[in-house]
Amino acid sequence: MKKRHLAATVAAALVMLGLSVPSAQAATVKCNDSQSKRVALPNKSDLDLDVSLCVFRTSDDKTYATVQISWSAATLTGMVGRKFDGFTVNARLEYRFSSGGNDYINKSHTCDYTASANDMWAATATCKTATTPWDGDLYWSADGQVQWDIDGDGKSWQDPWQLTGSPLLS
Structure with missing residues (x-):
């Protein structure tokens, strides 16, 4: 039985027993552990990158994804000059039909952080x-x-x- 149908059955049973149906889902989030990488920059300090990805479900039943990136100089010396001709981050909201299934892209957004x-x-x-929109049948x-x-x-x-x-998040 799909998750949505199970929830409807439980809600109907609560009403029949004279109990109220719980209010809308509170906002929830699932994030991964931080991922790190050092970028070697010629003739200047290297740059340490730390990234964390999160998927959100809002209280009004919307979902979205974020990629939070932090960067910092690896050393205090050599912090001069231009670092990049291009520096981008791509965030993707993906879904699956089952917990072990294939990922499909729902939304994608690329942010240019070169400047x-x-x-x-x-x-x-x-x-x-x-x-x-949130779909409770998806992961x-x-x-x-x-x-x-x-x-x-x-x-x-x-290479990316x-x-x-x-x-x-389901």
Whole structure:
């Protein structure tokens, strides 16, 4: 039996017993442990990245995903100059039909933090997808990636850092 049908059956049973149906679901969130990576920058301090992914269900039955990224200089020396020609974070809201099933992308949003990363040697930013209506029959998660093009390294965009998704929210 699908989760939605089970909930409707329980609600009907409560009404028949003269009990009230619980109010709307409170906001919930599932986040993963922080993921870290050091980016080697030529002729300047390396940059340490820390990332956390979260999937949210709001009190008004919407869901969305975030990727929160923090960066900081690895050393106090060499904190000069432009770091990136490009620095982006992609947040994806994904769903599955079962807890062990395949992920499907519902919403995706890419945030360009090139200017911020070049201006600041330490900062935190959050990339957020648009919201979508909550579907209690699905298993929701946050996923994403970080990608950069290092200034002055003679290369273009590096392969994306594929992040480990959040735990499932159902």
